[in-house]
Amino acid sequence: MEAIFTVGHRVGSPLAVALILKTPTERGQPGRVAFVAGKRVGGAVVRNRSKRVLREAARRMGAPWQGADVVLIARRGTADAPPAAIDNAVESLLRRGGVR
Structure with missing residues (x-):
């Protein structure tokens, strides 16, 4: 998984x-x-919520995707954003990255 960062x-x-x-x-x-x-x-609670909402958005988009390893990194505001905004953001990232 280290290769994905380099x-x-x-x-x-x-x-x-x-x-x-x-x-x-x-x-x-x-x-x-x-x-x-x-x-x-943020704190542990906010970080866990951020990962949880990203995980749910990825699940709705059909994760895991064949032929690609993906790391989704939360930014400030992810935990408080509406689910539709997170879905749109994840879908846009995947489309621009060539996964979907």
């Missing part, structure tokens, strides 16, 4: 950042998805 494609929005690394699809394995919220986002 070689992966970074796409950002006001609510989240996505790191995307294309993987060979011939392995027959689904891609991996990780959720991160740094201390800048």
Whole structure:
């Protein structure tokens, strides 16, 4: 998973950042998805809520995605944003990153 931070494609929005690394699809394995919220986002409760809402948005978008490893990084305000805004942000990140 370390390669995603050095070689992966970074796409950002006001609510989240996505790191995307294309993987060979011939392995027959689904891609991996990780959720991160740094201390800048807030205390433990806010960080956990931020990851939870990102996880739910990714689930609604069909995670894990074949042929890509994705790291979704929460930004300030993710925990308090309406679900529709988070869904739109995640979908936009995936589209711009070439996953969807």
